[in-house]
Amino acid sequence: MKSVAILLSGRGSNFLALSDAIERGEIPARIALVISNIESAPGLQHAKDRGYKGLFIPSKGRDREEFDREVVAELQKERVDVICLAGFMRLLSSYFVSQYPTCIINIHPSLLPAFPGLESQKQALEWGVKTTGCTVHFVDEELDHGPIIVQRSVPVLDDDDAEALSHRILEQEHKAYPEALKLICEDRIKIEGRRAWIVGG
Ligand code: GAR
DSSP states (O other), rough: OOOEEEEEESEEEEEEEEHEEEHHSSSEEEEEEEESSTTTTTHHHHHHHHHOOOOOOOTTTTTTHHHHHHHHHHHHHTTTTTTSOOOOOOSOOOOOOHHHHTTTEEEEESSSSSOHHHHHHHHHEEEEEOOOEEEEEEEETTTSSSOEEEHHHHHOOOTTTHHHHEEEHHHHHHHHHHHHHHHHHHTTTTEEEEEETTTOO
8 A cells, every 4th residue: 555645736636536536445555644835725725624634834935946845745644656746736846756756647638749738738738639638647856747658639620718618638648647556556657768668567
């Protein structure tokens, strides 16, 4: 049974999808801790409402590594094995990544390496792609960059605006993230270079 921490900055719908899957017994994990760098994040309130330990650690105006050291200290106290970034809108320092090599995963609302960064759904619409989606990947020091674990595709419709497209992608995020966390918690992922393989197919 892996001990999981979830880091978020906002709404927290991916946190809810992960916690639902864990509570249904679909993932061999327990949520040890939820951390938000935004005090008013609805996701932090959802965590507390569900009875999880929820911590606000302020990041505004602080040195990146100083913030990351405080987060890592809390993760170590709880002996966390896996860290899920779920709408956590901060780049991690090399210190943070080096403390948890291949143990940090992130979800991003595009088929990476297309449209990294902010407003990926708007970027996809503006580029005119016909298919976009979401990606769950390991986190390294570069933005939206590490080896890919799971991707799900979503069609872009002619009458889509950013909101409609975001909604359709989010539905797939809520399936992709639990699927990826399950594979990790079952020790079924092997990484070779940029490629993450599912052991046993
Ligand atoms: C999600 O769409 C997630 O993919 C995105 O933020 C949203 C968080 O929603 N993350 C990124 O863009 C990271 N680069 P949520 O708070 O409802 O889970």
